[in-house]
Amino acid sequence: MARTYKVYSIEDGTVIDHIPTPLALKVIRILGLENEGIMTIGIGFNSEKHPRGKDILKIENRELSHEETNKIALIAPDATINIIKNGKVAEKRQITLPSEVRDILSCPNPNCATNKLGARKHFVLENKGTVTYRCRYCERATVVNADMLTKK
Amino acid sequence: MVSFNGRSIVSIRDMSHDDLIKVVETTKRVKHGELSGFLKGKTVATLFFEPSTRTRLSFESAVFKSGGSVFGIANPKASSQSKGESFADSIRTVSGYCDVLVIRHPVEGAARMASELSSTPVINAGDGANQHPTQTFLDLFTINESFGRLENLKIGMMGDLKYGRTVHSLAHALALFGNELTFISPPSLQMPENILKELDDRNVKYKSVADLEDAENCDLDILYVTRIQKERFGDPQEYEKVAGIYRITQETIRLLGEGIRVMHPLPRVDEIAEEIDSMPNAIYFTQAHNGIPTRQALLGLVTGGLD
Numbered sequence: 001m002a003r004t005y006k007v008y009s010i011e012d013g014t015v016i017d018h019i020p021t022p023l024a025l026k027v028i029r030i031l032g033l034e035n036e037g038i039m040t041i042g043i044g045f046n047s048e049k050h051p052r053g054k055d056i057l058k059i060e061n062r063e064l065s066h067e068e069t070n071k072i073a074l075i076a077p078d079a080t081i082n083i084i085k086n087g088k089v090a091e092k093r094q095i096t097l098p099s100e101v102r103d104i105l106s107c108p109n110p111n112c113a114t115n116k117l118g119a120r121k122h123f124v125l126e127n128k129g130t131v132t133y134r135c136r137y138c139e140r141a142t143v144v145n146a147d148m149l150t151k152k
Numbered sequence: 153m154v155s156f157n158g159r160s161i162v163s164i165r166d167m168s169h170d171d172l173i174k175v176v177e178t179t180k181r182v183k184h185g186e187l188s189g190f191l192k193g194k195t196v197a198t199l200f201f202e203p204s205t206r207t208r209l210s211f212e213s214a215v216f217k218s219g220g221s222v223f224g225i226a227n228p229k230a231s232s233q234s235k236g237e238s239f240a241d242s243i244r245t246v247s248g249y250c251d252v253l254v255i256r257h258p259v260e261g262a263a264r265m266a267s268e269l270s271s272t273p274v275i276n277a278g279d280g281a282n283q284h285p286t287q288t289f290l291d292l293f294t295i296n297e298s299f300g301r302l303e304n305l306k307i308g309m310m311g312d313l314k315y316g317r318t319v320h321s322l323a324h325a326l327a328l329f330g331n332e333l334t335f336i337s338p339p340s341l342q343m344p345e346n347i348l349k350e351l352d353d354r355n356v357k358y359k360s361v362a363d364l365e366d367a368e369n370c371d372l373d374i375l376y377v378t379r380i381q382k383e384r385f386g387d388p389q390e391y392e393k394v395a396g397i398y399r400i401t402q403e404t405i406r407l408l409g410e411g412i413r414v415m416h417p418l419p420r421v422d423e424i425a426e427e428i429d430s431m432p433n434a435i436y437f438t439q440a441h442n443g444i445p446t447r448q449a450l451l452g453l454v455t456g457g458l459d
Contacts (some may be wrong), residue, residue: 079340111280112221113261117239119268139163141346 007042007056014061015082016065016072018047018055019145020126023075024055030104037062051079070098074105074131075146098123105148112138121150156453157231160267160274163283164321166364172292175449178304179293181448182218183445190457191220191448197250198224199242200277201257205279206418206440207286211254214447218457224254240286242325243269251455267361273454275447281317289320291376294439299373301327308367310336311378311398311423313343318417320347327351332357332408334370338394341380348376363397367405375400375408376415377423377436401425415439 019027021044028034038060046052049104055065069081072086073095081093099121106114113119116140134141142148176211181187196215200208208226215222228369239262247270249251255266256277257346263283265389296302307326309319313335323333333351334360335343339395341359351358361367367375370455377400385391400414401424426436452458 010428020190111258111259111260113265116259116264117262119261119265135261138280139165142442148347 007030007040007058009087010040010058010060010084011057012064013060013084013089014069015084016059016069017054017080017082018049018059019076020050021045021053021055021074021078023146024057026075026149027055027079029149030074031064031068033059034106035063057087064120065079065096066093069093069095071101071104072100073097074144075149077131091126097125097128097131101125103135104150105132106142106150107135107138107140108142109147112140114138155459156450157456158273159278159454160263160270161394161450161454162263162267162274162276163258164288164299165283167285167325168178172289172328175289175453176293176296178449178453179289179442180297180444182329182448182452182458183442186265186409187452187458189214189219189400190452191218191455192457194215194220194251194451195206195249196220196222196224196252196254196451197225198222198245198254198277199247200224200226201228201255201262202278203227204256204278207256207284207443211275211277211445211447211451214444214451217444218452222260223250231256232445239265240269244271245270247274247350253453256447275450275454276414281315283321284317284444285321286447286450287318288325289450290439290442291318291415291417293446294415294435294442295374297438297442298435301325305329305330306330306334306371307359307372308334308336308370308372308375309343309378310375312341312380312384313337314341315368315381316378319343319376322376323351325327327354327356328385330358331356333384334367334372335360336362336367336398338362338380338397341384341394351354364404365407370414372382372408372412374413374415379421379423395422398423400428402431405431 008139024041040058042056044053072079082089082092103121114121119137126132126134131144132141154170160266212222245268252273254275254277258280260280260282267274313319382391411433412435418440
C-alpha cells in the first residue's frame with residue numbers, strides 16, 4: 001500500500017528527492033556533509049522511476065550550490081533538488097554531470113599515480129550518456145559507480 | 153601558431169592535429185641538418201625510475217647531438233627515493249637543476265604528476281602501461297618519411313593490441329588524420345573496447361581480424377608489428393599457437409603486397425623473421441634511429457631552442 005511521506009518538512013534548506021534506494025548515505029558522502037548540521041533521511045519510499053524504491057534527503061539550513069548538487073548526478077542522475085526558503089520551494093533545480101571531479105572519486109586502477117604516488121584524485125567527463133570519466137593521471141576511462149566514492 | 157616553449161609532453165591525448173604536424177616537420181628539419189646546436193647551454197635531467205636502456209640512451213644521444221648537457225639516474229636504487237624521499241620532492245628538487253626533465257616511471261600518471269610539480273617542462277619517456285608519447289612521435293615521423301603524408305593510409309596493427317601502449321597511442325594519433333586501420337590479433341589480445349569506442353566517436357574506419365590471412369586483401373600500406381609477450385598467456389601451448397600465426401616472413405610480405413612497409417617499436421623476439429631485415433619493406437631500424445631527431449626536436453621545442 002502506498003503511504004504518504006513521514007519525513008518532516010523543513011523551513012529552510014535543500015531537499016534531494018528521487019535518489020535510488022539505498023544511495024542516500026552515499027549522497028551525503030559525495031556532498032561531504034557527514035558531520036554537518038541536521039539532516040533527515042528517508043529510505044525506501046515507493047517510486048515509479050525506481051523499482052527498488054527511492055530515498056529522500058532533507059538538509060536543514062543549508063542551501064547547496066550548483067557545484068555541490070551537480071556532484072549528486074554522478075550516482076543519482078535522476079535526483080531532483082528543491083531549495084526551500086521560509087517553508088516554500090524557492091528553486092527547483094536540475095542537475096547535470098560536472099565536467100571535472102576532484103577528490104571524491106577514487107581511480108580503480110591500483111597502479112595509478114593517485115593510488116601510488118599521492119597525486120590528487122581528478123577525473124574529466126568523457127561520456128555523459130554512460131557517465132564515463134577519464135582519470136587525469138593514468139588516463140583510464142571508467143563508468144562511475146558508487147564503489148568509487150572515496151572512503152573517509 | 154603552435155608553440156611548445158615551456159610545455160610538457162605528457163600524453164598524445166594532449167596533442168592536436170597541428171601539434172603533431174609541428175613536431176613531425178621540426179623533426180624533418182633536424183634530421184636533414186637544417187637545425188643544430190639548439191640545446192647549447194641547456195641541461196637535461198633524465199630520471200629513469202625503471203630501467204630502459206634504449207630510450208635513455210636515445211635521449212642522451214639526442215641531447216649531445218644538439219649541443220646540450222645531460223645528467224640523471226638510470227637506476228631507482230641509486231636515487232634518494234631509496235632513502236624514502238617522496239616522488240613529489242624528488243621532482244621539485246631536480247627540476248631546479250635543469251632546463252627540461254625527462255622521466256620514466258612504472259606508475260601510470262607519474263609524468264602528469266611530475267609536470268604539475270616541476271618548474272621546468274617534463275617529457276614523458278614512459279609511464280607504466282599508459283603513455284610513451286615520444287615513441288608515437290617517432291612512429292608518425294617514420295610514416296611521414298616513408299609515404300610523404302600522414303593521411304589516407306591503410307595501416308595494419310598486429311600482435312598484442314590489448315596491452316601494447318604503443319599501438320593505443322598510435323591509433324589515437326592516426327585517428328586525427330583520417331586513416332583506415334586494421335587490427336590483427338588473437339581474440340584474447342584485441343584492441344580494448346574503450347579505444348574502439350574513441351575511434352567510433354571520431355568516425356575512423358577500422359576492422360578487427362584474427363588471422364593475418366584476413367588482412368591480405370586489405371591493401372595495407374603499413375604493417376605495425378608488436379611483440380606478443382609470453383607472460384600474458386596462462387598456457388604456454390596457447391602462446392606457441394599464437395606466436396606461430398603472427399610471424400612475418402618473406403612469404404607474408406609477398407601475400408600482403410610488395411609495397412608494404414613493416415614497422416616495429418622493438419625489441420622484437422621472433423615475430424619478424426631476420427630474412428626481412430635486408431628487404432626494402434623493413435623500416436623498423438630506421439624507425440628506431442628516428443628516435444634521435446624526434447627527441448632532439450622535442451627537447452628543442454620545449455626549451456625554446458627551436459620554435
